[in-house]
Amino acid sequence: MNPATVALGTEHEELTYAELAARVEHTATRLRELGVSAGTRVAYLGPNSIDTWVCFFATARAGGIFVSLNIRLAPPEIGYMLADSGSHVLVHGPECAELATAAEPTEHGVAHVLPAADLRPSSRPESAAGSPLLDPIDAQDPVELDDPVLILYTSGTTGRPKGAVLTHANITWNTVNQLAHIDVLSTDVALCVAPLFHVTGLGQVSMPTLLKGGTVVVVPKFDAGGFLALIARRRATCFSAVPTMLQMLCEHPDWESADLSSLRYVIYGGSSIAEDVAQAWLDRGIVLQQGYGMTEAAPGVFMALPRGALARPVSAGVPHFFTDVRLEVDGEVVPGPGPGELLVRGPNVFAGYWNRPEETAQVLAEGWYRSGDVVRIEDDGWAYVVDRVKDLIISGGENIYPAEVEAAITELADVTAAAVVAVPDPKWGEVGCAYVVLGAGADLDEIALRAHLEQRLARYKIPRYVELCDDLPRNATGKVLRSVLREQARHDHPTPH
Incomplete structure (x- = not known):
């Protein structure tokens, strides 16, 4: 690692590794002055930026736990996460000042709310490359590998998001897994476009590139045309994305003329990819490597190998080097081949859900994480995701739990029952369809319902379709028959071609 190499860059700013170290040290000192020490939660609300990375590293440097918040959420959702995590500090980017205020952080126990700019040094430090720019912070608490470093909120199956706790070891071993799977180079230029409030943005490309001393170009917002131009301008070698982004890129008018010759690998995950989209990238000489994982695994579990991905375009690949997998069929554990519910174990598997021992115990036993996904492993060891938790909706790479x-x-008050199911969508993969039962005499309409949801949920969680109905189909025990509703939704809203 060369201290003079650019570590993080945007269109307007660059930090070398030496300057990044100085900036992190300065920010860690400021956080300590605000009362951050071992275990203190520091929340961050903002799009991808150099400030995001600096605050993450500085929180870890001070011994704290970084709580990365989704900027697409509604203020009440953010307020809930601030309270649930017990965040002591909320740092926000300039784009999220109003959202941070609307979340009422002080009402949820946050002691300090400040813009990210307040944590920057007053002037850019200057020093010879490789020499320390600031004295290390005093009274540094020792940090162990098993100490928590990150809380990422995942949609809850019971209606409330829960915070997945990742340790220093989880992040480190996921990075090692990536390096064992992919030839990451110190000369790589990675585009960090996947949001850093998702574990993919942090773990799949960016952290491995930084560990090898390469350059990470931070992209605050995805725009297909601008991103194609950025690949050429920066001579980018890699990035990670969700299928929706890859589709937008290959459907853009600049696709055919874009210079993609610098790309060495592209990783995608979150949902399956359409065959015509994959073929469009193959026609440009770029093999897409599908990965499969989850927040609870930091995130990598499987990833396709370049030499086999072309022949297996819909496979999630093979297990990461330091990750163990096994299948459970009718209560019995089998190694494969064949289908079964996927269980995952390894040093990258999370420590549990924040302050939720019962929910942690439901999915984590003796180090094995129960994914809820049905995976088929072939004789050659390559895996295919067969099915997943039926209720889950994946829209544009975002997980939506109907509950x-x-x-x-x-x-x-006008609603007596509701059920939300997935409907296929050519752009987003899936969108939600809500079947809503109103009480006698209710005069609620779709406009009022949507207005209510817009005050409480992120926009991507609000169902695309709303159907008012007299009743929901149920079985003999009163359980809603979601399979029937899914078929009904596909009939009511067929996928356009």
Whole structure:
């Protein structure tokens, strides 16, 4: 690692590794002055930026736990996460000042709310490359590998998001897994476009590149045309994305003329990719490597190998080097081949859900994480995701749990029952369709319902379609038959071609 190499860059700013070290040290000192020490939670609300990275590293340097918040959430959702995590400090980017205020952080126990600019040094430090620019912070608490470093909130199956706790070891071993799987180079230029409030943005490309001493170009917002131009301008070698982004890129008018010759690898995950999209990238000489994982695994579990991805375009690949997998079929554990519920174990598997021992115990036993996904492993060891938790909706790479949306809908006094199911969508993969039962004499309409949801949920969670109905199909025990509703939704809203 060369201290003079650019570590992080944007269109307007660059930091070498020496300057990054100085900036992190300065920010860690400021955080300590605000009362951050071992275990203190520091929340961050903002799009991808150099400030995001600096605050993450500085929080870890001070012994704290970084709470990365999704900027697409509604103020009440953010307020809940601030309270649930017990965040002591909230740092926000300039784009999220209003959102931070609307979340009422002080009402949720946050002691300090400040813009990210307040944590920057007053002037850019200057020093010979490789020499320390600031004295290390005093009274540094020792940090162990098993100490928590990051809380990422995942949509809750019971209607409330829960914070997945990742340790220093989880992040480190996921990075090592990536390096064992991919030839990351010190000369790589990685585009960090996947949001840093998702574990993919942090773990799949950016952290491995930084560990090898390469350059990470931070992209605050995805725009297909601008991103294609950025690849050429920066001579980017790699990035990670969700299928929706890859589709937008290959459908853009600049696609055919874009210079993609510098790309060495592109990783995608979150949902399957359409065959025509994959073919469009193959036609440009670029093999897409599908990865499969989850926040609870920091995130990598499987990833396709370049030499086999072309022949297996829909496979999630093979297990990461330091990750163990096994399948459970009818209560019995089998190594494969064949289908079964996927269990995952390894040093990258999370420590549990923040302050939720019962929910942690439901999915984590003797180090094995129960994914809820059905995976088929072939004789050659390559895996295919067969099915997943039926209720989950994946829209544009974002996970949506119907229970959370249904809970918000049924807050309305006019609503007696609600069920949300997935409908295929050519752009986003899936969108939600809500079936809503109103009480006698209710005059609630779709406009009022949407207005209610917009105050409580992120926009991507609000169902694309709303159907008012007399009742929901149920079985003999009263359980909603979601399979029937899914078929009905596909009939009511067929996928356009």
